[in-house]
Amino acid sequence: ADRVSFLNINFDRMPESEAIEVLLARLLKRQGGRVYYGNAHTMVTAARNPALAQALEQGDLLLADGSGVRWGSAFLGTPLVHNLNGTDLVPSLCKNGAAKNLSIYLLGAKPNVAEIAAANLKKAYPGLIIAGTQHGYFSDSETPQILEAIRVARPHLLLVAMGVPLQEIWIDQHANLLPEITCMGVGGLFDFVAL
Numbered sequence: 001a002d003r004v005s006f007l008n009i010n011f012d013r014m015p016e017s018e019a020i021e022v023l024l025a026r027l028l029k030r031q032g033g034r035v036y037y038g039n040a041h042t043m044v045t046a047a048r049n050p051a052l053a054q055a056l057e058q059g060d061l062l063l064a065d066g067s068g069v070r071w072g073s074a075f076l077g078t079p080l081v082h083n084l085n086g087t088d089l090v091p092s093l094c095k096n097g098a099a100k101n102l103s104i105y106l107l108g109a110k111p112n113v114a115e116i117a118a119a120n121l122k123k124a125y126p127g128l129i130i131a132g133t134q135h136g137y138f139s140d141s142e143t144p145q146i147l148e149a150i151r152v153a154r155p156h157l158l159l160v161a162m163g164v165p166l167q168e169i170w171i172d173q174h175a176n177l178l179p180e181i182t183c184m185g186v187g188g189l190f191d192f193v194a195l
């Protein structure tokens, strides 16, 4: 793996197999941290939204997602050749982690979607532990009890599926309250997995 600066954002460049290995080790060692995917939409939004740019800067791992970033980074001479995204990586992590009692918590999407997504993942990877679920339409006043529920459930991985830039900003503001839990922004993943 190496770090590649593209439009002032530092990406971690690595092939998918290495990303799975690095992430699974981080999760099972309970290293915590913030993991983001950057696609073209993320980059454009970060250029206009300082809170998102700051969240990405504070991330422990930023993985390049999609052909827009691949094309743009190659054009500027810093090619991010690997296409890494939550839709591919999360099922791989669940698959590889299931035998090691990997536990995940699903936060985000509309009511009931996270529950259906969790049930589908559990069906596909029976050893996987679903530590909990919570929809992504809650108020600031509900945040403390949501954080407490996640802390008590103590998953290895918290998937935050609230879209860009909300999920990155939420993680940036709250990851320090979730020690030993790796937080990952995954966009519309639950909607796909719930289908």
Ligand code: UDP
Binding pocket: 108, 109, 110, 135, 136, 137, 161, 162, 163, 164, 165, 166, 186, 187, 188, 189, 190, 191
């Ligand atoms: N979402 C949410 N809370 C909000 C706004 C959106 O949980 O306040 C969810 C929405 O239901 C959807 C996801 O965030 O499941 C965003 O999906 P999208 O594909 O738009 O994400 P992006 O393209 O930003 O990765």
